[in-house]
Amino acid sequence: MDLTLRVWRQAGPEVPGHFETHEMRDVSPDMSFLELFDTLNERLIAEGREPVAFDHDCREGICGSCSMMINGRPHGPERGTATCQLHLRKLPDGATITVEPWRAAGFPIIRDLVVDRSAFDRIIEAGGYITAPTGSAPDANEILIPKEVADAAMDAAACIGCGACVAACPNGAAQLFTAAKYAHLSLLPQGQPERWTRVVRMVREMERWFGSCTNHGECEAACPKEISIDFIALLNRDYVKAQLRNRALAGQRG
Amino acid sequence: MGTVDLDPKVPPGPLAEKWDHHRFSVKLVNPANRRRFTVIVVGSGLAGASAAATLGELGYRVELVTFHDSPRRAHSIAAQGGINAAKNYRNDGDSIQRLFYDTIKGGDYRSREANVYRLAQVSVEIIDQCVAQGVPFAREYGGLLDNRSFGGAQVSRTFYARGQTGQQLLLGAYQALARQITAGTVRLWNRTEMLDLVVHDGRAVGIIARDLVTGELRRFSGHAVVLATGGYGNVFFLSTNAKASNATAVWRAHRRGALFANPCFTQIHPTCIPASDEFQSKLTLMSESLRNDGRIWVPARIGDDRPPHEIPDDERDYFLERRYPAFGNLVPRDVASRAAKREVDAGRGVGPLRNGVYLDFSEAIARLGRSVIEERYGNLFQMYERITGEDPYTVPMRIYPAVHYTMGGLWVDYNLMSTVPGLYVLGEANFSDHGANRLGASALMQGLADGYFVLPATISDWLAPLLGEPTVPIDDPVFTATETAVSERIHRLLSVQGRRSVDHFHRELGRVLWDNCGMERSAESLDKALGEIPALREEFWADVRVLGGEEHFNQSLEKAGRVADFLEFAELLVRDARHREESCGGHFRVEYQTPDGEALRNDAEFAYVAAWEWAGEGAEPVLHREPLVFEAVQPTQRSYK
Known part of the structure; x- marks a missing residue:
């Protein structure tokens, strides 16, 4: 298949960037999106031009390194898929594909x-x-955790920390990332003693770097692990409760 | 033959009491004095992150150096299946003794008994620790922990978190580390790559690292250096390792005096997705846990091109179940890999390139229902579908062995100290516990055992006598000289200005190794590789093209340094394989096999650890031997029948 790549090039944080266009002819649909970049880079090196820098590592969708904005969508068109797991067969033949870095004030280039x-x-x-x-x-089995609780914590813990949620958010907010980690820990019995200090500290730190959440829901749609936006509700609820809570009584139930 | 002069410092006493006795006999550093010691930890995977966090908790000052943008990216994160522990929660006859025995046997009697026994002992505490941190292991409905079985074992001792156990364990260690960063005991240096070890008066006193964003070289000085930098599987180019995994830290330490042990012990994992084309950049593992419910088969008839569902049961060959009735699809990795290779070599391979065997879930789906299979392996099935475009719920998976793990590594004694005093090596980077073949779900166990429990208990023995001694100042001539060497090497890489990319050489090296020193090795193939590797290395230094400069973020330059080191290391790997004239575990020499094609060990001549000493550029490395003494287990021909 043939693709036209428009790739963002920027030599450093203080230098203005620009798009560069590359025609990729006769590439295999079984190729992964990052292998397309490998191929492009080999060509650039052969031509004596510096290859495109991009983060990647495990190429199995779990390390969270890869981070490409593909046609305006973090990780591209396939739902629940990180860039490294996207294969060219999911893209239309002959398409022009624009590739940019994550765009967010909290993530400098x-x-x-x-x-x-x-x-x-x-x-x-x-x-x-x-x-x-x-x-x-x-002993590990002294802490009984109902299966449903362990499963829900695992759903949240599946976050790979790639930052797609921030890149997708019109406000550049990091609520989904923060909520996923917060929910993972705070749903579990082991996470209860520090629950109320945890929520305040994490939210305050998040607000130092990122924008505010206004419930667009773009983050959930972009998440390669399909982490539910419901966790943000838990984060918000607990943050409010924490402000009102008598922490000395936090060990009690109810 | 080499010399026998390595002292593993195994403590005296009965096997089961060694670790206890040893912890009592080591010197301690009192809590108030610990902050006077600086420990440099390189690598932030399971071993590095857990070690840094625990040393921080104890009160030491830790400098954690990782080339990743965040500690959480280390390749431990990709481990899927699980982690072993001798908890015997299933009441199926497991015990510390049995985990110890399975590991020694699985390693084909090429590991050190005392280390393995300690590993089995500590395994139990690891699970407790991880649960306390909030690792969401799979649970039964009653709220207790669930287990599953894994290759090479007849008990269910594997704890797991869906198909993402490595991720969850690493996040647990990373979070413990994050806590120490906040507490100020650990300083994190991300996107910083170690490029050399600084040795002063025969002791490891620091490292030289490059800031990958600015290109600046940094000097780190400490009372001890801990390498937890992972394995060298990427020397084969195509492996299941992450793209950036490399051997530079251990290789540079080797060149500074640390002996490299058993480099030829490489593990080829049986269940990976077969390569599909020449642009393939890496191979993807499908967790071994799939062998619990999947059945492996090939068409019985050579050249049977029918789609799998049209091949009736009696025309299929479930070759593992046929050859190994007792363990069936759960034989250890080396055995399963070679069996698959044998079928493919005989022409019974499946898939467009005839380079795979089937891993079939249809029976398990019929027996347990799709939802159970989905719950157990959902994310793996999804991953498979993404890569191949085939749905494993309806079409059997195609799998083939791929390089996955390396049992060899820097030689360490019982304390995990290398032959350079003050230099410790943890996790996959050391050689100690898995012998010639690692069992599934044991890598995570070893990484965490080393980092949470072993190193924190042994390092005080080294540090205590250094109380009051300052670290070597970073303007000392030894730092300057080492930094100059690093810097000259970078200039050399940039100044070749040849025609070929770094990847070109890396692929070529991988091909030489896979063809001549892969799943099967012979004197002839190894001699061939020993001829080809130096030639390729020479070509690299004459014709490599590394664009860009050194004073900015430059991924080609990073890669070039790593591949240059692989080109040196590969020769040692092959040399080790050539010298070991026996077959054991993952090291299979075609000349040494039983009549039915199993590995044939030679205990009389090769029951030792081969530890190689760097003798300088162009000189033959010197072999040192640590004899392996078996007191608790008598080595026998491994049988999984």
Whole structure:
């Protein structure tokens, strides 16, 4: 098949960028989207031009490195699929494909299609953990967790931290990322003691870097792991409750 | 033959009590003094992240260096199936002794007993630790943890979180690490790649790393250096490893004096998606857990081109069930891989390139229902469908073996210290626990055992006597000299200005290795590779084209350095395979096999760890041996029949 690629090139954060057009002739539909970029880069190197920088690693849809805006959609047209798992057979033959980096104030550009997503790490560092120093754990089966609870926590924990939710959001908000981690930990019994401080710290850190959520729902549609926007409701509810809560009583139920 | 001079420092006493005794005998650092020690940890996968977090919790100052943009991206994240632990929650006869025995046997009697026993002991604590951190393992309806079985075992001891166990365990370790970053005990250096080890007076005192965004070289000085930088499977170019996984850190440490053990022990995983074309950039694993419910078969008749559903049962050959009735589809990886290769080589391969065998779920779906299969393997089926365009619920998967894991690595003693004092090596980067073949669901176990429990208990023995000694200043001549060497190498890579891309050489190297030192090896094929690799290396340094400069984000330059190291390391791998004139585990020499085609060990001559010493450019490496002494288990011919 044939494709025309319009690729964003930008030598560094302070340099203006531009689109570059490349005709990709006779490429196999079984090729993955990143292999298309491998092919392009081999060609550029052969022509003595610098290859396109892009983040990628596992190429199995789990590490969350890949991050391409494909025709205005994070990770492209296939639902629930990261860029690395997108194959050319899902694109129309002869199409022109525009590829850009994640566009969000919270993710500054490093080069070409590579952005800096360390703000996500700052949100986790602010409270996205359960305090359990090594060695202090009780026997694993002493903590009974109903299957439904474990499953729901796992649904949230499936987040790969790619940032598609932020890139899709008209406000550049990171609510879905933050809510997914918050829900994973706070649905579990182990996560209860720190629940109310966790929600306040994570939300405050998130707001330092990202825009505000206005319930567009674009994040859920863009998420390669199809994480539900319902978790944002949990995050918002708990954030409000935390402001009103007497933390000294937090260990009690109800 | 080489010399026998390696002391593994295995503690005395009965096997079951060694670890306890040892923890009592090591020197300790008192809590108030720990902040006076700096430990450099390289790598943020399961081993590195868990080690950094735990050392931080103990109060040491930790510098964590990772080339990833975030610690959470390390390739541990891609492990699918699960993690073993001798909990015996299923009441099916499991015990520490049995996990120990299965691991020794699975490794074809080429691992160190004391390390493996400790691994089995610690496995139990790992699960407790991970649950406490909030790892959402699969549960039964009563709220207890669920288990499944895995290759090489007859008990169900594998804990799992859907098909994303590695992801969940890594996130657990990453979150523990994040907590320490906030607490100020760990400093994170992301997008920073270690390019050399600094050795001063025979001790590891620091590293030189490159900031991948600005290109700046940084000097890190510490009282100890911990490498948790993963395996070298990407030396084959096509593997299930992530694209950036590389051997540079361990290879550079090797060149600075750390012995490299058993590099020829590479694992070829039986259940990967077959390669489809020449532009293929990597191979994708389908978790071994699929072999619990999938049945592996090929058409019994050579050249049978009918679609799978048209081939009646009596014209199929379920070759694993036929050859290994006791373990069936759950034989260890090396056995399953070779069996598949044998069928494909005989012309019974399936798929457009006839390079696969079927992994068929139709019977399991009929027995358990689609929803059960979907719950167990849904994400794997989806991944398969994305890559191949075929629906595994209705058409059997096609699978074929691919390079997946490397049992070899830097030699370490019982304390996980390499032959360079002060340099520790954890996880896949070391060689210690899996012998010549790793069992499924044991990589995660080992990475976390090393990071959470072993290193934090042993490192104090090294640090305690250094109390009051400052770290070597980063303007010391030894740092300057090492940095100069790194910088000169970068200039050299950029100045070749040849015609061929880095990937060209990497693919070529992978082809040489896969063809001559892959699933089967012979003296002839290995000699051929030993001729081809130096020639390819020479060509690389004469004709590689690395564009761009050094003072900015430059992925070609990163790749070039890694491939240059692979080109050196590959030769050692092949040399090790050539010297080991026996077959064991993943190392299969065609000259040494039983009449029915199984690996034939030679315990009289090769029951040792081969640890190689760098002897300089162009010089033959020196072989050192650590004899393997088996007290608790008597080596026998492995049988899974």
